[in-house]
Amino acid sequence: MTAPFLQIRNIRKQYGDVVAVRDVELDIAKGEFMTFLGPSGSGKSTTLYILAGLQEPTSGDILLEGRTLLDTPSHKRNIGMVFQRYTLFPHLSVGENVAFPLRVRRKPKAEIDATVSRALKLVRLEGFADRMPAKMSGGQQQRVALARALAYDPPVLLMDEPLSALDKKLREEIQFEIKRIHQETGVTILYVTHDQEEALRLSDRIAVFSQGEIDQVGTGTELYAEPRTRFVAEFIGDSDFLKGRVERAGDGRADIRLGNGFMVSAVPTHGDAGPGRDVALMLRPERISLFRAEKPRSLAATVRDVTFLGNNTHVQAETETREQVAIRLPFGHESAAGLQSGNAVWLGFDPSSARAFC
Amino acid sequence: MLLDFDRLGWWKWMLVSITALVTLFLLLPIIFIAALSFGSSQWLIFPPPGWTLRWYEDLFADPRWLQSAWVSAKVAGAVTILSVVLGLLASLSLTRGRFRGREALRALFITPMILPVVVLAVALYAFFLRIGLSGTFVGFVLAHLVLALPFSIISISNALEGFDKSIEDAAILCGASPWEARLRVTLPAISHGLFAAAVFSFLVSWDEVVVAIFMASPTLQTLPVKIWTTLRQDLTPVIAAASTLLVLLTVGLMLLSLLVRKALKR
């Protein structure tokens, strides 16, 4: 990775006693598509607003190419932003909206005209320049907002849940457009969303926010395969959790005894998992094998629900200690045939695919 | 930025200063008359050289002031009742009715509010002279009713539009007769609108000057007419005393409507 292009240094935002953003630290490379993923109120939008200059941090610093941004007011930061709500200027036509950032920069008319048509072409809205925003669909409005934000070639583009007001189909369509525009322009994008699928589809890297902090940063694969906290494991993909206690620990791995005495050995752990500690054992539903006959080193359970979902079958099972486990079997898997509620089953898994969280 | 009070920088202080000045400007005359009504200066010097209750004594010693206030109260009371009743009926028709020309009718009902009062005053004066209603109690009530009705209709129509008619239908399905349903279900639900209509109607009549000036006779005049004729002679502090009482009445009505609104919300 090249030298950090954009650095978020220990940013903290506090309202009285409430800490909205807690010492967030992040480096973003030039041209990277970085997503802030987290539930609402996790501080991801606040961090974005601080980057835009629409809010001031209580402490910390933001550096763009090594220079601080904090003493620059928002209108001089030269950063692009697309908002969650539709923020096209309702009294200006689409073309005038896109021209707005250039007009306030007092660019010559010829340049404005050329840039506007280039930006509208980029978002595939050529010929819409004279349309008024109110006469356009939500998806079109957000594409115009994107064109407006890119019209002045900002080094960084911020997007605050820009698609959350759109329906699923349209959302996917515009996600594809955003990805294409990212590739065509090479702009660095910081994207806020609470939708993990959207984050996985778009991003180079994802920063998972929880309660004002970044829990983990990584590519989608890293976050799914190696979640470092229970929160990340829960937020990215589906996961099962079983209660257990550490028997032996060392070298980042632990032997864990589950509720009914079942032992799982050498599970990779996160956090301070000393012997005697209660932990949550995380399993991914598709990494669990399901047997119809008793097998050694497997967990006895009873099927509670079977749902056929096309390419896979979702099985809800209950262990002897009344813990719920979801299992996903691919279509045509032999164990799925004739499976129904009440059947006794045995669950097996590779301990190295499990993770233990304190 | 511009709509976030805490991110306006020094503009915030500029805006706050302008607003504070305008608020003072709006408050100045009201405080001023209240202070003068207790001031001892016949020539209305401010700040007053001393304090006195003399102007209030003068006010209450003059039976014409009390008489005119009584006439005003009677007229305004009658106008309030008639305006709410007629306004309720008209609003029922305007909000629930389905007939041609409904919008035109609504526009006609609102017109007295937006026309210059002086036109109506002159027209009614001429008309009442012809039919012998000028200078009569009935004449005052009818004229003020025309002016108050738009306020009543707007208040009650707004309340009725916010009321779900199907609740009334439900009461009828439960066995209530249509009028019983209206009395027990609809009226309580729109009581805030009825109250607003009553307050507006009362104030319109109570404060009305222009029509009253034309209609007043030496034997029958309302309080505003009494103030008007006194004002045209000289700026006596007695008017300050009368005005202060009117301000108090306004404050009282504002507090009352605040309390009623709160009570009705619960």
Added chain:
Amino acid sequence: MAIVADTRGNSAFASMSYWRVSGIGYAVPALLLLLAFFVLPVLALLLRSVLEPEPGLGNYAALLGSTTYLRIFLNTFLVSAVVTVLSVVIGFPVAWTLAIMPRRWAAVVFAVILLSMWTNLLARTYAWMVLLQRTGFINRTLINLGVIDQPLALVNNLTGVTIGMTYIMLPFVILPLRGVIKAIDPAIPQAASVCGATRWQCLTRILIPLALPGVAAGALMVFVMSLGYFVTPALLGGTSNMMLAEMIAQFVQSLVNWGMGGAAAFVLLVVTLAIYALQLRLFGVGRLGQQGN
């Protein structure tokens, strides 16, 4: 009272539709009142303007042909225009502040605005007569502060009328405009700022254009209300600076010239209705505010 039956056959209540309020019935009493004591008298007055003293348009010719009357028209338009401009220019920042300031303080300002609106018109006008007179509080304060040597003539002229009218009209601009500004999404000026607009550019290119319908509606309303205002000009303007409404009153009361009075009233009526029609054309129904006179 005629109650027209609900004719919608698909209504679940079709069988009991005989009692439903579906027609004009309940509006009849109010309608009769307005026809008898509003429409008829106004029409009769207008009729007199073309019938008295003799049939024809003589009254209108006299009204528009005399410099005295034309000066009154001019005064009225001038004062109304100045009051409108002042109300909008002063009212805009107040409405803006009121829309965004902390709720508690906004409630205080709001209460003062309502108090001033609801206080008896004569009481307010009386206060201005006293405040503005030669020996009044304002002149004395200005002299004591050394701003002026001689008292200013603030009353019995158009200056006094303008001050008093602006006082009365300000709330009619502030209250609706506040609503318009409150309805603007705060993210829109934020977006403009991120786009590179300075605060001034945000104001002139975004906020003011977005508030313009409210400004225009408020301005038209103030202008048209000012044109027909009677009490304040009559009391603060003095005899030599008559405005239109007072002229109408004079024709009727002092001169007992119903023809001329009717003609002047008709001119005022036409101008008023024309401006309201313009407002409806521009902004649709629903913005017509309240008029107190």
